Amino acid sequence: MSLSNSDQQVLNRIFNPEMPYEQSEAAAGQPLSDTELEIADMTEEERDxxxxxxxxxxxxxxxxxxGDLSGGLDSLNRCVSLTPHRASCYNNRAQALQLRGDRRGxxxxxxxxxxxxxGSGRVACQALTQRGVIHRAEGRDDEARQDFEAAARLGGPFAKQMLVEMNPYAALCNQMLREVIGQLSRPSDSAEDCSS
Known part of the structure; x- marks a missing residue:
């Protein structure tokens, strides 16, 4: 009995749940990305x-x-209206809304x-990072840290950097290191006394 392409993809996802979809399908001889799978299941109108x-x-x-924030927001509003199921549209509109100062939106x-x-993939990583930035700007460091940790697990380099900056021990170590380097780069008075 031969499995259909769709059946093979379902089984592959069941047996390889931790593997990104593109890799798991390629490993099974099915080089379809997750987006291609979604498109294959769409009607022509949905694809349009x-x-x-x-x-x-x-x-x-x-x-x-x-610099045309209003025009950009208009396009993103139409984007959301056309495809309300696309996470990317909301993520990009959130960035535009932040630029406008509309943190609640x-x-x-x-x-x-x-x-x-x-909560997975590139868009989730970006959304978590953006939400972490908003939480931090509004003084909610615990919520910001949670979002940055989740984004870092998804591979977000900016989120990782923010976690280091928010770590009080790392901040203290960085301050101490700057002081030591500063002292080493300046000749001390005692060193001058020894050389005379």
């Missing part, structure tokens, strides 16, 4: 909406980079991004 949503997302990012979108991404 997804394609348009991705274009809007890119337009939005370029608009924001040019950004937090709402980050919650949506995390829910839709099921």
């Amino acid at each position: 909406r997804l394609s348009e949503s991705k274009k809007l997302e890119v337009e939005a990012i370029h608009a924001i980079e040019r 950004a937090l709402d979108d980050l919650e949506s991004a995390l829910r839709l991404s099921r």
Whole structure:
């Protein structure tokens, strides 16, 4: 009995749950990415909406980079309307909302991004990092640390850096190290006395 491509992918995910989807499918001879699997199951209309949503997302990012925050937000709002199931749309809109100073709206979108991404993958890592930054800016260091730890487990380099900065022992060690290096780089008075 031969398994269908879909059956093989399901079994591969069951037997290799810790392996990223792209690797597990490639190992089983199925070089389909998770996104390709989703697209394969979509209707033509859904694929068209997804394609348009991705274009809007890119337009939005370029608009924001040019300083057109309102235009970028308009594109991201349309992106979310077209594909409300895409975590990336919410994550990017959260960044734009933060730039506008709307932390509450950004937090709402980050919650949506995390829910839709099921807390895993690149978008979840970015959303956790963004939420950690907001928590830290608002003085909620415990919540920020939790988000940075989760993002670091997902491979986020910025989250790892933030954890080091938030570690009081690391901060103390860094301060002591700077003092020692500063003392070593300046000739001391006692060293001058010995040389005379």
